[in-house]
Every structure is written in structure tokens, then in C-alpha cells.
Amino acid sequence: MFTFHFPFLEFTEFRCRRALLPCLLLGGVAQAAAPDPLGPLEGVRQFMATFTPDPAERSLLAYARRERLDWAATQNLFAAQVHDAPNHYLEWRGHSGLDPAGQTFTVVRAATFLRSGQALLVLTREWCAAGRCESRTTFAWQGPGGWKSVPEGSVIPLIRDADFAAGSVPACLRGVTLGVQYVPARQGTALHALPLVPAAAQQRCESAGVNMTTATRPLRLNWTPSVGKFRR
Structure with a gap:
């Protein structure tokens, strides 16, 4: 039910050789198939395409956007990734010492809730540094008509x-x-x-x-x- 993604090239190549199946490597992350257009992975990808982080947000997604990282490099910032496709849920965890404030730990949780050929994305970014945690949540509709943030x-x-x-x-x-x-x-x-x-x-x-x-x-x-x- 759960798929664990470890964005390290060595692990990905080993898994491809053992499975004897073709793998597409994107920045060290194995992508076996196109993402579900109504799934949270696609929702996060579309979110990142237009995300303008608030100056106060110190999450790894905010860092990736400020540094203009591509989608594969953004995923590689997170050392532990859980993709639960049947339940339309994903969770990414990673930390960085690049912030001037010191070590910052980020948890990204995203889920999509289905309705008549479209889905509501709920995307939460939580980051913790120096014993203090903050979070931001984005709500958006995604589907054949595109991706649109909603209040x-x-x-x-x-x-x-x-x-x-x-x-x-x-x-x-x-x-x-x-x-x-x-x-x-x-x-x-x-x-x-x-x-x-x-x-x-x-x-x-x-x-x-x-x-x-x-x-x-x-x-x-x-x-x-x-x-x-x-x-x-």
C-alpha cells in the first residue's frame, strides 16, 4: 500500500537492476509511471510551478522555489518520502542547514479529496528550527480544467x-x-x-x-x- 522513496542514485540503480525493469531516473528518483492527475504528487508539482513563498516561510519547498530548483531536484531535498497512491496521500521529510537560522526540519503532507472528476488538494508545509515550528496550508482544485488555488x-x-x-x-x-x-x-x-x-x-x-x-x-x-x- 505504501511506497517509500529514497532519493539516492545508488539505491535507485540497484533497484532497477534487481527488478530487471526499465526505470526512468529523474535527478536520482525512480519514476515508474506517470503520476495520477488527481493525486497529491501531481498537485504538489503544479503548486511548485506557481508558488511564491512568503518571506517568513522557511520550508524546504520555499527554499527550492527561491533557488529555482527543478522538480527532480526539489524532490531530492527530502530524504524520506512516503507515497500512498491508493489513499491519495504523500508525506515528505527532510532537513537542511542552509538557513541562516540553523538546522531546519521540514515535513510536507499532501492529500487529495475526490469529487466528480476533480480533486481538492490540501498541502501543508511544517518547518521547525530552534525548537519552534510553523506551518502553512494551501488548498487548490486540480483536474482536467487545470490547477487553481482557493481560499x-x-x-x-x-x-x-x-x-x-x-x-x-x-x-x-x-x-x-x-x-x-x-x-x-x-x-x-x-x-x-x-x-x-x-x-x-x-x-x-x-x-x-x-x-x-x-x-x-x-x-x-x-x-x-x-x-x-x-x-x-
Whole structure:
């Protein structure tokens, strides 16, 4: 079910010789067949073609775009890659010491959710450096009509800060605007929304003895093909 890709030329050549099957090498990554036009791999490729990273984004995808790397070189930045084609899911992990801030670890998660000959791509980039993590999520429709980014609000239901509270909102979080990180499920058609607490508020909560893992909760959003949106 899962395909693990190790972007190293030696491993790829060994696998081709053992299998006695023709392999197409693209920058050291073996591509056995054309990607699914509705799959996440094709979605990420099309995303990279027009991606203009925010100056604050330090993910490896942002680095690849700023350095104008081609598609094969971009994939080779990630030492561990999981492609789960039947479940329309991929996950890439890699790290780099090229950032002035020091070592940066990136996790890319992408999934496509099908609807009538097209698919909604959910692409999340999470990067961590110096003990602090940030993330960005892109939503886009892909299919025969092309690839088009869409606003979060067009496919995600309204989520209020209070929705993340596991009980009563602790004093250290009152009036605090939370961020949201979206994580697609490895299997199925769910999307998890995780609360992101600003660093200053998190420090206040820790000083007050508030355990954030019990004070907040993730939300599960379910893909609804009939309307092309997620619902709670």
C-alpha cells in the first residue's frame, strides 16, 4: 500500500537492476509511471510551478522555489518520502542547514479529496528550527480544467477559537487568537484541524500550570463530495 522513496542514485540503480525493469531516473528518483492527475504528487508539482513563498516561510519547498530548483531536484531535498497512491496521500521529510537560522526540519503532507472528476488538494508545509515550528496550508482544485488555488473559507467550515477548548477556556487563553494547522488523515477522507497557540500565550499558560494538551483539542473535519467542502 505504501511506497517509500529514497532519493539516492545508488539505491535507485540497484533497484532497477534487481527488478530487471526499465526505470526512468529523474535527478536520482525512480519514476515508474506517470503520476495520477488527481493525486497529491501531481498537485504538489503544479503548486511548485506557481508558488511564491512568503518571506517568513522557511520550508524546504520555499527554499527550492527561491533557488529555482527543478522538480527532480526539489524532490531530492527530502530524504524520506512516503507515497500512498491508493489513499491519495504523500508525506515528505527532510532537513537542511542552509538557513541562516540553523538546522531546519521540514515535513510536507499532501492529500487529495475526490469529487466528480476533480480533486481538492490540501498541502501543508511544517518547518521547525530552534525548537519552534510553523506551518502553512494551501488548498487548490486540480483536474482536467487545470490547477487553481482557493481560499480556505471556501472549503473549510467556520472554526472559532472556543471550538478548540476541551472545556472552559483557561484564563491564559482568553482573548488570544489561535492559529490552525491542517493535517490530512493517512487513510480515509478526514482532515484534522489542530490549534496553534502563540508562543507568548503558551508561556503564560505554562507559568499558570495549564497543560495545553488537555486544555485544547483537535477538530475532525469530514470531506463531503456532494458540496466539495469539509464539514464538522
